[in-house]
Amino acid sequence: MMLVVAEQKEGRLNRASWEAIAAAQQLSAGSVPVAVAVLGSDVAAVAAELSAADVSGVWAVSHPQLASYTPDAFVAALAELVTALAPTHVCLPHTYQTRDFAPVLAARLDRALITDVTGLSRRDGVPVFTRPMFQGKLVAEVVAEGPAPHFVSFQIGAFRADSATRGSGAPVTARPASLQGATLRQTAEAPFQESKAAVDLSQAERIVAVGRGIKAQEHLALAQQLAAAFNAELAASRPICDNGWLPMERQIGSSGQTVAPKLYVAVGISGAIQHLVGMKGARTIVAINKDAEAPIFEVADYGIAGDLFEIAPALIAELGKA
């Protein structure tokens, strides 16, 4: 079997979990069953949500110490589970949390870990994983060595959540973690947000991103209205965040966030390669830029060459009618 480790926080499923399920289904191609595990203190509801997937079962792994994420507790609980279930592969969404604990977990069990995987193929029946190198400039094909299980994390947006096949309700098994003999050195303090507007753009389904073409800080209001009209998060290219017009957490690109929303509207963004690597995985890209030669149009599905100060208000007006 293959085991997908879903991620939840305060009872809310990270949608990248569905991407990992889709990836595992593709990896297994029906050859072995795929099961899902989710960890926390009370995960019954999330487990029920996951049982909609076409999987052999959902393990609801619970323990009071798993209420808030700590690497020690999660590694101990997952090491127990993985050792008990002996899967061929452990599939993880490449979230910040995975990045934190997966190396420890793989090292603890002395098994191979392949991170940030974007594609799958098979050679002589052996899975071959592709993953980016050099900020996406090169793509490496990686084959895991050594005994199973092999740990694999999948890049956010590389697999489509809606391509995960649904089933007729997988059985949910509650499984308390024992955490016996585990040394838990960390206790999580209450989560805090650095600013009220803290946002995880990787979770956004629609993003309106604004660039240098907006010219002045006071014009940001227009971009905000456009984002509101699309019911989208507002993001920006680097110059905007450099100027302090938007916080750095809203910066898309190689020195900011990598996102793959369903809709990405680039407004006044020329499309420097550093920006493109952060958003080219978006499903549909709409670009508005006055320079028809701008590189953003090379990745855009829909391009409008024109003045954003005319086009954005028109879009807002049209969207208001809908």
Add this chain to the structure above:
Amino acid sequence: MERETLDVDILVVGAGPAGLSAALRLTQLQAAQGGTPLSIAVVDKAREPGAHSLSGALLDPSTLADLVPDFLAKGAPLACPVTNDNVYVLGAQKKFRLPITPPPFANHGNYVISLSHFVKWLAGQVEAAGVDLFMGFAGQSVLYEGTRVVGIRTSDRGVGKHGTSRGAVEPGADIRAKVTIFADGVRGHLTKDLLRTLQMGGSQPAQFAIGLKELWDVPADRLAPGTVIHTLGYPLRQEEFGGSWIYALPGGRLSIGLVVGLDYKDPLLDPHAAFQRFKLHPFVAGLLDGGQLVRFGAKALPEGGWNTQPALAADGALITGDAANFVNSMRLKGIHLAMRSGMLAADTACAAVRAGDTSVTQLGAYKAAVDASAIKRELYPVRNVHQAFGAGIVIGAAFAGLAMATGGRWPEDLQGHAGHTRMKTLSDYYGLEERDRLAGSNAVTPDRVLTFDKATSVHYAGVHHEENQPPHLLVQTDVCHSVCGPEFGHPCVKFCPANVYEMVDNGAGGRRLQLNASNCVHCKTCDIMDPYGVITWVAPEGGEGPHYDGM
């Protein structure tokens, strides 16, 4: 917060060819001589060895053969031997091949290498010999006690843009040593501090050029591996020093680059744009046709030669390699000289520590060793050549010929000038009526096939810096809009190959300097060429910067 300290016998600052050769030589001396083991440490700002190493590169293997006699058996990554030499003079559309290759350009017996790969291999030899490499630790300052150098302090980590904590601040460590060997490369920022503090400057001001390099993958049959091409002329003008290289590596990989002397007069000259123009020349475009850009990088290189070497020793300190300007600008080679100086510094440092005397008197043996070595034999005869190029490429080339014919015997040495002092003001260069012209005099619109803008180049340099850290380019920005604009037209925007310097609207009808510090490729050009001397390059947080794998 407590600062860590580490005490060693010998500290090597910089894990390039000079520093690693010094470290390896120290382990060899240790093995040969026995006795109390010396403690040796090597620090470098790059995350891994070779990550900040960039050169053409052609390697004269003479020093390597002395340092690691069985270098071939040990798998030294010498991509291929040089098979043929070509020198062309380029016009705007045409090329003329020189019928004979001038002797300094003859490379028979040399190798085409990736310096980055070579440094990584050399670092492996050093680590195998038991030396700790502290990678990702940037030197922040030199530690002095009076006029004695007692080590260096590494930079803090985790400090945010405005000096506040980013979460967890880890203060830099003090690494204290009986002898510190400075191998921090061209315009090394710690060597610069050392030269100023202890007044160790050379008899002539140092001179530099900027080298811009790209790796391209082209169809494998385009050029035979080992083909070496140098060009003079286009896109540079008579008044500008420089030239290009094209080296063919195995597997259809080309190393191409342009060197532009950092003593040009045109304040609006843009070396990055000149490099783009170079690629558009029919000869070069033909070689690159159908190929793909793999990597970009830029780095300054010393050009001034023998007479620009600083005092090589101080109490507790030695200076080696590019930091000491040991480059033969006529042969376009310095790796073997850097390695040689590292070995000689190691000899001196080891003897001094053993003798219990690391004063400048004892360490002065290093200067005597350099004078008796291949470094002087190679650099002394050509000591005036670069300075002669100050009078233009024709006189410079004639002088280069004379230097070879006479073995460099001259009644009086030519005096060089710090390159940035030769830059002319806009009104001197363009005339009063053109003073408001701000576009680069040689700007190119990128086609994104052969030519690229600076931001794209930065991407191909693999540069990464934490954005939220104090700027590592210290600029007195008050002169930018008010003085530099009208006088020079913001040459920093032009000479920086990485778009670090940008003049933006200041919201009050004027312009202000915006520093895109995280773009920096660590080339040091701004520290060298800014006409007012108000830019100081200090190291950003260790472990970041460009990633020059294969360069």
